[in-house]
Structure formats: C-alpha cells, structure tokens
Amino acid sequence: MAGIDRSLVRALPLFEKLSDLEIDRMLARATLRRVLPGEAVFEQGQKATQFFLLLHGRLKVTQVTADGQQIIVRMVHPGDIFGFAKALQREDYPGTPTAAAESVVICWPTEVWGMFVEQNPHLAVNAMQSIGQRLQEAHTRIREMATEEVERRVAHAVLRLIDQAGKKEATGIRIDFPISRQDIAEMTGTTLHTVSRILSAWEAKGLVKGGRQKLLVRDAAGLQILAEGLTS
Amino acid sequence: MAGIDRSLVRALPLFEKLSDLEIDRMLARATLRRVLPGEAVFEQGQKATQFFLLLHGRLKVTQVTADGQQIIVRMVHPGDIFGFAKALQREDYPGTPTAAAESVVICWPTEVWGMFVEQNPHLAVNAMQSIGQRLQEAHTRIREMATEEVERRVAHAVLRLIDQAGKKEATGIRIDFPISRQDIAEMTGTTLHTVSRILSAWEAKGLVKGGRQKLLVRDAAGLQILAEGLTS
DNA sequence: CACTTTCGTTGCGCCAAAACAAAGACCTCG
C-alpha cells in the first residue's frame, strides 16, 4: 500500500487541530476502497470491524424493519464519518450504506480508534461535534415527521438535499446524484406514489423539473415557502 | 458553596475512568440547582451559557415549532447530560427542559468543557457515547414514525418509558413520574384524543391501568406484541 | 432491435386518525 496522501483529508473538520504528523499516523493504519453505485460498504447487522470516512461520492444509509419496510436514515456526504458503531456503543452496524454514486472511502479497524483518541483528545472533540450535528438533524426530522404534513416534509427533504448536494445549473439547482421518488419517499416516511403526485404538482407550478432519477429545483424560494407552511 | 460530594456522581457513566481527583476538580467548578415541577431549567433559544447533568428527578425536553405546536424531543433521566449545546455546535439551546418531577441538576459554565477535555480525553469519549446513544434512539424514533401506525408508536413509547423510568409494583410496572396523555401524544406525534382512545382500549383489554397523570403497565409482554405489530 | 426490467404517473376507493365538539372526572385553593 503506497499510503494515502494527507492533502486529501487535511481540510476536513474531523482532522481540525491535528498536526500533520498525527494525521499521517492515522492514515498509516487506513486503507482505501472504491465502491460502485448500488454496492454496499457493509450490511446492517454485520459485526462492526471497521469505521469509515467518505472521501468522494455519495452514500445513502438505509435500515430495514422487521416487516421488510425500508427507510433512509441519512445521506453520507464527502468528509462525513460513518459506520462509527464504536461511538454508538454497538457491536454491529445499525444500517446499510449503499453508494448512490461511485464513491471512495477510507477504512480503519475499529480497534485503532481508542488509540487515536488517547493520543489526541481533539479527535474525540471533532468526532463528537460531527455526531452532535447528526443528532440535531435527527431531532429536526422527528419534529417534522410529528408535526408536518407530507408535502411540507418532502419540501424540507428536497431543500436539505440541494443544500448538501446541490449543483448550480443554468435553469436552477440540480441534485448532484441519482435519486428516485422511492428514495425521497423513504426519507420522508411516505410512499413513492404520494411523492410522485407532489412532484408532479410542483412541476405544474414551475417549482421543480423532474426526470428519471433526477431532480432540478427551479425555485428554491418557492419551495422554502411551502416548507414553512405559509401557504395555508 | 460547600461543594458537591463526589459520591453523588462517582458511578455515572460520564465519569467512568476518571480519577477521584479529576472528578473533584470538575465538581469544584459546578453549582447545584433545584428545579420544581413545571419549572424550566432554561428556555429554547436562550444563549447556551451552561451545560448540565441531571442528578435526581425527571425532565422532559420540548421544542416548539414556528406555528406553535409542541413536541417532546426526549426525556432526561438521572445521570444524563443535557443542554450540551457545545457538542451540537450551537450557540443557543435547541429545546426547553421542564421538570416533570422535582429535580436536582449540576450546572457548569460552557467554557470549562474544553478545559476538562484537554485534561482528560476519557471525558470526551464518555460524552460521545452518551450522545451516540441518543442518536441511536433518535433514529429508532424516526424509523417508527416513518413506518408504524399510531397504536404501535404509542406502545413503543410506553415500553421505552417503563424501561427508563419503570418502578415495579404489586400489580404491574408504574411510570415513575407524572405523565399526561398530552405528553405521550407529543412523544409519538399524535393527538391527546387518539392517545386517550388507545389507552382506554388497552385498559379494556387489561394491558394497562390509567389514571390522571398516571400509568401502570399490567402486561408488558402484551404491549411488546402490539409494538412488534404481530397482531395484524 | 425486440425483450425485460426498472422507474414514474395517475385514477379511484377506503380507512386511520385528525378536527371538531361536549361533557365528565379529578385536583387545588380560597
């Protein structure tokens, strides 16, 4: 293994306040892995032997319920850590991260985490902030699911997507990876039928432009108004 | 201030692997505060100047949406840290923790957290595990809200309550603090009317015994079956 | 290029649960 170049990760929040030397020491224990679209990095329920950092690409983390229903727990964006079962006090992975686009991940054995933290408390602080951020997001989603109707939830989900993975184009903002109606449904706790209806209605109003596995937001401000529920 | 006795906190997970000396040093910066039922420790939106540890009692953390709806984000049990905005990368408190029963909390100024962590990485690790646990719970709730119908959600919520705050009695397990139908509704994303109907139905089946601000679970196993959705 | 598979759209009936409404139970406090 030729080693991973420090410049790839230097700027990530996780490595903030770490010295070059310390980063190199971590990277020395890491391996790189390429993940093809549709491929899973690991499977829900497997013993957690590694934790990961997404370098490039996009993953969706799904959970399957006992009765076979699937939901998307979160999206993983470049720079995020995932599969971090250690922090969750778990032995097994709680979900399955599947590549939505071709991705590259860094892998560490779980055992090295304790060692890294002993050597540098900043790492623990940075990781905690990342997890804290996710907790925040989770609470936001809980609040939305508890109080909002489907259309507003979908609006929020789409806004979040263009925020985290939006790419400006001539006619609007495109979601930068393949995403289906089914995916949006699994993110918002509804059915693909309902999502399809909603997106069709939005397209008729000129808010978005749909397509197979594609979504272009023409009028983010308009969506925002819908999300706030000011239309009544 | 006479100082807080170490024995009160020695056994808590947050202080695991810390020496007596280190705990004393932390307690030296802390103050105690008593919170009466109905009183809030702080208010949503306030600048986060302190973080807290619940020593005794029970708190419910609520968030209010822009349009005035309220939801219960989580319950705080003895030994839990809360108001930990630092970890969430926030300046203000995201929710309001209100005492459900008379409570005692330990308060620290937010600034001291960084100092404590520098001195002992274990503290960061312990705190991260606490937050990780909460993230787990949040994901569980999201999955429930997305896939389950109201009755199962309520069953799950009640089971979680007797797990975290259950007290064995002759005829069953009692929830150890005053809790209203409204509270349960706000925990499960429904209305108090629906919760009332569900509990009445359960009472008719002998699963629970209700009362004003009270709930006694007679048959936890029966509830579990409902929660799993095996009845169909 | 036909064949298959996957993904998206749309119409319709139905039901869980919310909204609306009203009355009853229990607690507190002057």
Add this chain to the structure above:
DNA sequence: CGAGGTCTTTGTTTTGGCGCAACGAAAGTG
C-alpha cells in the same frame, strides 16, 4: 365546600394520503 382549572373520555364528522391497479416511458441486455 364550592368555584375554577386541568386533565380525560367519548361521540361525530371530515380528510389526507395509503393501498391497489393499470399504464406509460426510459434504460439496460442479449
């Protein structure tokens, strides 16, 4: 102990959005 508040129960009406179903369109496959 009576008045007013809070909490709970129960009935009726209304509706959002799910389940079912069928069709259309695009992408992949041999």
